[in-house]
Amino acid sequence: MTIKGNGVNAGWNLENSYLDLPEFFYSRLLPAPVSSPKLAVLNHPLAESLGLDPEALLKEGAAIFAGNRVPPGSIPLAQAYAGHQFGHFTMLGDGRAILLGEQITPKGERFDVQLKGSGRTPYSRGGDGRAVLGPMLREYIISEAMHALGIPTTRSLAVAATGDMVYREEALPGAVLTRIAASHIRVGTFQYAAKWGTVDDLRVLADYTLERHFSENRCSEDNDAANHEEDAFAYAPSSSYNCEDNGNKYIFLLSEVVRRQAFLIAKWQLAGFIHGVMNTDNMALSGETIDYGPCAFMDVFDPDTVFSSIDTHGRYAYGNQPIIAAWNLSRFADALLPLLHENERKAVEIAQNEVSKFNDLFYGYWFDGMRAKLGIFNDEPYDDDLVGYLLGMMLKYRADFTNTFRALTNDDTEGMDIFKTDEFIGWKMQWRARQSRQPQSPDEAYLLMLHNNPSVIPRNHRVEEALEAAVKYGDYSVMQKLLSVLSDPYSYSPEHEVYTTLPAPSSCPYQTFCGT
Numbered sequence: 001m002t003i004k005g006n007g008v009n010a011g012w013n014l015e016n017s018y019l020d021l022p023e024f025f026y027s028r029l030l031p032a033p034v035s036s037p038k039l040a041v042l043n044h045p046l047a048e049s050l051g052l053d054p055e056a057l058l059k060e061g062a063a064i065f066a067g068n069r070v071p072p073g074s075i076p077l078a079q080a081y082a083g084h085q086f087g088h089f090t091m092l093g094d095g096r097a098i099l100l101g102e103q104i105t106p107k108g109e110r111f112d113v114q115l116k117g118s119g120r121t122p123y124s125r126g127g128d129g130r131a132v133l134g135p136m137l138r139e140y141i142i143s144e145a146m147h148a149l150g151i152p153t154t155r156s157l158a159v160a161a162t163g164d165m166v167y168r169e170e171a172l173p174g175a176v177l178t179r180i181a182a183s184h185i186r187v188g189t190f191q192y193a194a195k196w197g198t199v200d201d202l203r204v205l206a207d208y209t210l211e212r213h214f215s216e217n218r219c220s221e222d223n224d225a226a227n228h229e230e231d232a233f234a235y236a237p238s239s240s241y242n243c244e245d246n247g248n249k250y251i252f253l254l255s256e257v258v259r260r261q262a263f264l265i266a267k268w269q270l271a272g273f274i275h276g277v278m279n280t281d282n283m284a285l286s287g288e289t290i291d292y293g294p295c296a297f298m299d300v301f302d303p304d305t306v307f308s309s310i311d312t313h314g315r316y317a318y319g320n321q322p323i324i325a326a327w328n329l330s331r332f333a334d335a336l337l338p339l340l341h342e343n344e345r346k347a348v349e350i351a352q353n354e355v356s357k358f359n360d361l362f363y364g365y366w367f368d369g370m371r372a373k374l375g376i377f378n379d380e381p382y383d384d385d386l387v388g389y390l391l392g393m394m395l396k397y398r399a400d401f402t403n404t405f406r407a408l409t410n411d412d413t414e415g416m417d418i419f420k421t422d423e424f425i426g427w428k429m430q431w432r433a434r435q436s437r438q439p440q441s442p443d444e445a446y447l448l449m450l451h452n453n454p455s456v457i458p459r460n461h462r463v464e465e466a467l468e469a470a471v472k473y474g475d476y477s478v479m480q481k482l483l484s485v486l487s488d489p490y491s492y493s494p495e496h497e498v499y500t501t502l503p504a505p506s507s508c509p510y511q512t513f514c515g516t
C-alpha cells in the first residue's frame with residue numbers, strides 16, 4: 001500500500017480520459033460534501049477485482065464514497081447528455097452524479113467510478129442533486145443480482161449514508177451510491193452532441209466510444225471475442241467487420257451497439273427483468289444495464305407487467321422492452337447520421353438497414369436462451385411452437401415466470417396450478433420427446449437448464465424486507481443474507497428454498513417509485 005498526499009491509497013489507479021473530449025461534453029466540479037459520511041455497504045469482491053483494498057476502504061472509504069474527499073488521481077466531472085424521456089426529447093446531464101475517473105484494474109481494464117447522489121451540478125435543473133438511502137441500497141441489490149445472473153450491468157461498489165435528510169414526499173435519509181460501469185456513455189450522449197455540438201464533436205465522441213468499447217474486435221476478420229471467458233458478450237459473437245470493406249467505422253459502431261442491445265434485452269426477457277424507465281439517457285453504449293430506478297423482476301408471466309408508478313401507459317412494460325430498445329436505437333442512428341454517409345439519403349438508408357437487424361438479432365439471442373431454459377441444444381423446426389405454447393399456458397394460468405422454469409429444471413411439477421392441467425401434461429410429453437431426439441443425454445440437458453434457469457431472483461417482497469430492516473432499523477444483516485443468496489442464483493442449494501416462495505397474496509399490486 002502506498003501513501004499519497006491524500007491519505008492512505010487503497011489502490012486507486014485513476015485515469016481521466018473523458019477529459020480528452022471537448023469541454024462541451026462535461027463540467028468539472030467537486031462532489032458536494034455531506035454532514036456525516038458512514039459506509040452502509042461495501043462490495044468486497046468488486047473492490048478486489050478493481051485492485052482496491054477493502055480493508056483500507058473500510059477505514060478510509062466513507063469520506064470518498066460520500067463525496068467529502070476525492071481519491072488520489074481523480075479529476076471529478078459531471079457529464080452532459082440529452083435524452084428522450086417517455087418519448088420527449090430534453091437536455092439532461094448528470095444532475096446528481098459525479099464521475100471521479102476511470103479505475104485501471106490490475107488486469108488493465110478501465111471502469112468508470114461514479115458517485116450518484118453527490119450534490120447539485122450545472123445539469124441539476126430543479127433537482128436537489130441528492131439520493132435517498134433506500135433506493136440506493138435497492139440499486140445495489142438489484143445490480144449485483146443482475147451481475148450474478150450473467151446479465152451485463154453496471155455494478156455497485158458502495159453505498160455511503162450521508163447523515164443528511166433528503167426531502168421527497170417526506171424527509172428521508174440521504175445516501176451516495178458508487179457505481180462502476182464500463183462507461184457512462186449513453187444514447188443520450190450522442191443525442192446531445194448531434195443536437196448542440198458540431199459534427200467534429202460528434203466524431204470525437206464516436207471515436208472515443210469506439211476506442212473505449214469496440215477496439216478489440218474492430219478491424220479483425222477473425223474475431224476472437226468468443227474466447228474471452230470473462231467477457232459478458234462472449235456468446236454474442238461480433239458481426240464481422242473488415243476495415244477494408246467499407247472503411248466506415250461508424251457503421252460498425254452502430255451495428256455493434258445494435259447487437260449488444262439485442263443481446264442485453266434478450267437477457268432481460270429471459271430473466272423476467274423489467275427496467276421500468278428505458279429512456280434514451282438510460283441506454284448505455286457499452287451494452288450494460290444502467291440506471292436502476294423503478295425496475296423490478298416480474299413474478300407472474302404477463303407481457304403487460306409494469307411496476308413503475310409513473311409508467312401509466314405501460315410504455316416500458318415487460319413485453320414492450322424489445323420494441324422500445326429498437327426505438328431507442330433509431331434515435332442513436334439519427335444522432336449518428338452525419339457520420340454514416342455524406343449524402344443524407346444514403347446515411348438514412350444505412351441507418352435503417354443497421355437498426356432493422358435488431359429484431360432478428362434479438363429473436364435469435366432470445367430463442368437460443370429459451371431453448372437452453374428448456375434443456376434443448378439443437379435446432380428443430382417446431383421449437384418455436386414448443387416455446388410459444390409454454391408461454392401461452394403460463395399466461396393463461398398466471399404462472400410465476402422463474403418458478404415455472406425452476407420446477408421444470410427440478411422435474412418437480414407438483415405445486416403450481418399450471419402443472420395440473422391436461423394442456424401441460426400434453427406439452428410435457430412433447431417436450432420430453434423433443435429432448436430425447438437430441439444427441440445429448442438427459443443429464444446434459446438437466447445441466448443446461450440448471451445454468452439457464454435461476455433458482456433465486458431478487459423477489460420484490462424480499463428486497464423490500466431487506467430495505468426495511470436496513471433503513472428503518474439500521475439492521476443490514478437481512479440485506480447481507482439476501483445479497484449472499486443472490487450472488488449464487490444457479491446453485492439450487494437448500495438454503496435458497498425459502499427465497500423462492502412468493503409473497504402472501506396482497507390486495508395492492510407491487511409498485512415502484514421514481515422519487516429516488
Ligand code: AMP
Nearest residue numbers: 092093094095096124127128129130291
Ligand atoms: P433518471 O430518471 O435517474 O434517469 O434521471 C433523469 C435525469 O434527472 C438525469 O439527468 C438525472 O441526473 C436527473 N436527476 C434525477 N434525480 C435528480 C436529483 N435529485 N437532482 C438533480 N437531478 C436529478
Ligand code: MG
Nearest residue numbers: 281282290291
Ligand atoms: Mg438516467
